Amino acid sequence: MQSDTHPKTPADWSKVLVKVAGRDQQAFRKLYDHFGPRLKSYALKNSAGFSSPSQFAEELVQEVMLLVWNKSHLFDSNKAAASTWIFTLARNKRVDMLRKNQNSEVSLDSEDFFPEETDDFDHVDHLHARQVGRQVREALMELPDMQRQVLQAVYIEGKTQQEVAEAFGVPLGTVKSRIRLAMEKLKLLHGEVN
Numbered sequence: 001m002q003s004d005t006h007p008k009t010p011a012d013w014s015k016v017l018v019k020v021a022g023r024d025q026q027a028f029r030k031l032y033d034h035f036g037p038r039l040k041s042y043a044l045k046n047s048a049g050f051s052s053p054s055q056f057a058e059e060l061v062q063e064v065m066l067l068v069w070n071k072s073h074l075f076d077s078n079k080a081a082a083s084t085w086i087f088t089l090a091r092n093k094r095v096d097m098l099r100k101n102q103n104s105e106v107s108l109d110s111e112d113f114f115p116e117e118t119d120d121f122d123h124v125d126h127l128h129a130r131q132v133g134r135q136v137r138e139a140l141m142e143l144p145d146m147q148r149q150v151l152q153a154v155y156i157e158g159k160t161q162q163e164v165a166e167a168f169g170v171p172l173g174t175v176k177s178r179i180r181l182a183m184e185k186l187k188l189l190h191g192e193v194n
Contacts, residue, residue, distance in 0.1 A: 147182035
């Protein structure tokens, strides 16, 4: 069967991911060989805030693929393509690694909220991307007004934190605190990606 030897479509990769959930090591190797370089490329493009981009990229690939192995049983092909699921894990892991990186200030960008449709997302399902966007908008509405406004200004309008502070007439630290509190609340309300 073609999809068993060399997956070509999102549905084929979803089947491979389901096999990984059954602890199929050959299927995991296929996923790793295919997504490992793509994850590394994604990490290198999003390595701002890390003193060693190549080390960060290697660690991100390892961490994400470990999550894929351990959480593959939670993957639902009816909700997302395998690539979407894997890159969502990667974005979340990147945010976690930024938070833990003591040498940098936490820096989130719009890609952490809204999937960027690039070649890294082999055949990302457009309908799923719209669904995720709707879910994010609904989640934002659950935040207090000031937290929501700050997140929208920074991550949707693309303003810097300093510009937002000036626009709202508040200290930069207040903007950073609102972003952190909003992210914590969103994580509490909606949990980790499964």
